Amino acid sequence: MYDFHIHSDFSMDCKYLMEEMVKASIDKNMKSVCFTDHIDYEVGKDKIDIDFRTQDYFRKVKKVKYKHLKDIDVFAGVEIGMQPYLANRYNKLINNNPFDFVIMSIHAIDGTDIYFDNFTYGKSPIDAIIEYYKYMYQCLLSFENFDIIGHIDYIDRYFENSSMVPDFSEYSFIVEDILKLIIEKGKGIELNTAGKRYGLDYYHPKIDILQLYKNLGGEIITIGSDAHSPEHIGYDYKLAEKLLKEIGFKYIYIFKERKKYPIHIS
Numbered sequence: 001m002y003d004f005h006i007h008s009d010f011s012m013d014c015k016y017l018m019e020e021m022v023k024a025s026i027d028k029n030m031k032s033v034c035f036t037d038h039i040d041y042e043v044g045k046d047k048i049d050i051d052f053r054t055q056d057y058f059r060k061v062k063k064v065k066y067k068h069l070k071d072i073d074v075f076a077g078v079e080i081g082m083q084p085y086l087a088n089r090y091n092k093l094i095n096n097n098p099f100d101f102v103i104m105s106i107h108a109i110d111g112t113d114i115y116f117d118n119f120t121y122g123k124s125p126i127d128a129i130i131e132y133y134k135y136m137y138q139c140l141l142s143f144e145n146f147d148i149i150g151h152i153d154y155i156d157r158y159f160e161n162s163s164m165v166p167d168f169s170e171y172s173f174i175v176e177d178i179l180k181l182i183i184e185k186g187k188g189i190e191l192n193t194a195g196k197r198y199g200l201d202y203y204h205p206k207i208d209i210l211q212l213y214k215n216l217g218g219e220i221i222t223i224g225s226d227a228h229s230p231e232h233i234g235y236d237y238k239l240a241e242k243l244l245k246e247i248g249f250k251y252i253y254i255f256k257e258r259k260k261y262p263i264h265i266s
């Protein structure tokens with residue numbers, strides 16, 4: 001099992017040490033895990049940077065990595081919160097640091113955080129969702145320096161209630177454009193199992209999107225729990241793998257030094 005999306009106390013919203021997260025990963029029989037702590041530049045109206053000192057980060061990852069080398073492979077990734085005008089800043093960050101893996105996520109739209117600033121509130125759900133995906137498309141056009149795009153339908157979690165999420169057929173045209181662009185660029189997506197922990201009855205992304213990605217020729221996919229606490233590491237991993245297999249994926253991918261490696265789904 002390969003959980004390629006976990007957090008530690010280097011993320012503002014996680015209080016657990018890398019050591020605690022790695023120990024739990026070993027207990028859960030993970031073969032490898034990748035820390036993908038948050039860096040979100042220029043969030044909110046005050047354009048605050050949410051980041052960490054990368055020097056400390058790599059030092060700490062290295063420490064847990066070598067301490068537990070016999071039991072698990074530990075990698076150092078990052079989850080960046082993308083906005084199109086931040087491409088230069090993120091390029092600088094990524095080019096100057098030896099990340100194994102880069103997840104590009106959309107957490108904010110023109111500075112409005114989807115969660116903290118209630119981005120969808122007071123908008124018609126279909127307008128909000130189309131604005132979100134258009135923004136994701138802009139992010140994809142502006143930036144190349146990532147490996148996969150995180151929790152594609154993240155916005156579904158943040159409607160006032162989950163019954164407000166529009167029917168997929170109403171906005172599948174734009175998701176299709178996004179998936180085509182991802183495939184064309186040689187990038188991937190993730191199956192992020194956290195959706196089920198946030199009041200949805202599906203993972204990110206939903207089956208329609210996974211199926212569409214596969215039908216369009218998409219192959220590159222990682223599995224991540226988005227764990228912010230030890231008990232969520234590897235959450236529903238086996239079920240996620242089974243789902244991918246049913247949809248027709250033969251491999252999941254892991255990343256090391258920004259290179260991808262396929263792992264056959266058994």
Ligand SMILES: [Zn+2]
Nearest residue numbers: 079105150151
């Ligand atoms: Zn995220």
Ligand SMILES: [Zn+2]
Nearest residue numbers: 005007079226
């Ligand atoms: Zn995350």
